Amino acid sequence: MPSVRLRHPRVAAVAVASLFVMGAAAPALATPHASGRPTAASGHHHAPLPTSYTIPGSKTYPEGIARQQGTPFFYVGSTSDGTIYRGDVHQSATQVFLPGGKDGRTSVAGMKTDRAGRLIVAGGATGKVFVYDTRTRALLHVFDTGRTDTFLNDVALAPNGDAYISDSIHPALWHLTAAELKSKQVQQPLHVGVDLTNSPMVYDDGFNGNGLVVTANGRYVLLADYNDYAFYRVDLHTHQVVPIDLGSAKGVSGDGLLLRGNTLTAVTELDHPEGQISVLKLSHDYTKAELVRTVHGHGMHSPSTAAVDGHDLLIVNFQFQITNPVLPFNVVRVHA
Incomplete structure (x- = not known):
């Protein structure tokens, strides 16, 4: 399909205020299973799982x-109007969970569910983070940066x-504490966790900070710089920011990031409309990475990110800036 893709497609933040990006825990990749298959997370072992999930x-x-672990559900958000959809991994169609525009949620990007059943949603150019109870659909919190020069991208x-x-x-790098998430106060300010202004991570025109993950020891955030094909280790105690040495790996970009142990998986569409999934092995201190392999195709159409479902990945086909996207929009299952 034709695309209005620029070399650095994130050059006009205002123009894409309704469009963009996420991270989780990652296995290594292979090819998708042709017919779908049950996963450990699904809880059902008698029927194959869909290989594609449609989004209206x-x-x-x-x-x-x-x-959402412990349930059959996953959640996907629309960048164009803020609608949040819920899917069941056993069913090929997703349904509207929260209508767009509600609570001032006019666009959404990355999201995560936590152990308490809260859905934490980055609100893109709204400068807000929205938090919902997945059981009742109730709005629990709106955390607001109070800024207009911002794009909250991933969680x-x-x-x-x-x-x-x-x-x-x-x-x-913005920060929500567990105490803030547990509080009864709905409207709250969103605070800066780490100021990146004078760090080695230089913010250029366009989209910079993107996919991110927290290491298992809770000490570091690994953050992708989308514009510059770079990754950084952010120390949450000292606020030191260190570039991750990618060695000979070239053209590795991180829209969505997933982390399992010392294996980092990066999903992107940058320069790869057929999708690129890069699997990297990290050093014990997370300052070096070796590219293990890349995966292209397999039903991807300009993907943005992924979530883990058992031994599979659920890949979101974002199709950013594609004027005539492949319809229906979907999430595809890649078997690992």
Whole structure:
């Protein structure tokens, strides 16, 4: 399909205020299973799982995804109007979970579900993070940066229950504490966790901070710089920011990031409309990475990110900036 893709497609933040990006825990990749198959997370072992999940609408442009552990559900958000859809891994169609525009949620990007059953949603150019109860659909919190020069892109959860949010335009790593998420106060300010202004991670025109994950020890955030094909280790105690040495690996970009142990998986569409999944092995201190392999195709159409479902990945086909997207929009299952 034709695309209005620029070399650095994130050059006009305002123009894409309704469009963009996410991270989780990752296995190694292989080819998708041809017919779908049960996974450990599904709880059903007698029927094959769908290989594709459809998302309604011709202008949806879904970006973020969250797989809710202990349930069959996953959540996907629309960058164009803020609608949040819920899917069941056993059914091929998704349904509207929260209508777009409600609570001022006019666009959404990355999202995660935590152990308490909360859905934490990065609100893109709204500068807000929305938190919902997945059981009741009730709005629990709106955390607001109070800024207009911001694009809250992705969400990562720490072992202690804190959440971190990347910003693609403003040089900051935002922070939600577990206490703030548990509080009864709905409207709250969103605070900067790490100021990236004078760090080695330089914010250029366009989209910068993107996919992010928190390491298992809770010490570091690994953050992708989308514009510059770079990754950084952010120390949450000292606020030191260190570039991750990619060695000979070239053209590795991180829209969505997944982390399992020392294996980092990066999903992107940048320069790869057929999709690129890069599997990297990290050093014990997370400052070096070796590219193990890349995966292209397999039903991907300009994907943004992924969530883990058992031994599979659920890949969101964002189709960013594609004027005539492949319809229906969907999430595809890749067997690992």
